[in-house]
Each structure stands twice: as C-alpha cells, then as structure tokens.
Amino acid sequence: MLNRVIVKYMVKNKQSFYGGLKLDKSVVVKLYTSATVWEFKQEVSRMLGLAPKYVKFELPNKTELRENQHGMVLQQLNLKNGDIITAQKISVKE
Numbered sequence: 001m002l003n004r005v006i007v008k009y010m011v012k013n014k015q016s017f018y019g020g021l022k023l024d025k026s027v028v029v030k031l032y033t034s035a036t037v038w039e040f041k042q043e044v045s046r047m048l049g050l051a052p053k054y055v056k057f058e059l060p061n062k063t064e065l066r067e068n069q070h071g072m073v074l075q076q077l078n079l080k081n082g083d084i085i086t087a088q089k090i091s092v093k094e
Contacts, residue, residue: 005029006084007044007057031074038070044087058086 007027027047031040038052045052057065060083069077079085 004081005031005079006082007047007087008084009048009087009089033073033075033079035074036070037065037072037074037077040074041065041070048087050089053092054089056088056090058088060084
C-alpha cells in the first residue's frame with residue numbers, strides 16, 4: 001500500500017510577467033499499489049474538482065502519464081511512499 005503519495009497541483013500565475021507556474025495546493029493520496037493508473041487519475045481529479053481529461057500528471061522522474069498507461073498498476077510506475085507527482089490543469093479542444 002502506498003501510504004503517502006503527494007500530488008502538487010500547479011496553475012498558471014496570471015500576475016507574473018512571464019506567466020510562470022505557482023503552487024495552488026497539495027493533496028495527499030492513499031492508494032493500494034494494485035490500483036490502476038486510471039483509478040489514481042480519477043481519485044486525484046475528483047479531489048481537485050476537475051474531470052480526468054483536464055489534468056496532466058508528471059511523475060517524479062519527469063515523465064508524463066500517458067493515456068495508454070491507464071491499465072497499468074501503480075506498482076509498475078515504481079512509485080514509493082513520499083513521492084511527489086505534479087498535476088497541471090490543461091485545456092482540451094472539444
């Protein structure tokens with residue numbers, strides 16, 4: 001069981017001249033390592049108040065979670081307790 005995976009939610013800073021990213025909030029997620037990536041994305045998106053398709057996740061090794069990884073379990077991503085995953089809101093053309 002992953003007791004503590006921290007998700008940092010980043011939003012664009014509109015007050016900054018360069019439009020950099022700033023930390024909006026952090027969420028601590030407790031999940032089993034047998035949970036799928038899709039279940040993880042759904043849970044975190046629900047906590048942030050967004051739909052899963054509007055959130056981009058970056059793992060601690062700077063790789064991005066892709067849509068073809070939804071069936072993988074979290075253990076396959078080599079996540080450990082205390083890892084920090086960065087989430088960003090994205091815009092999707094519908």
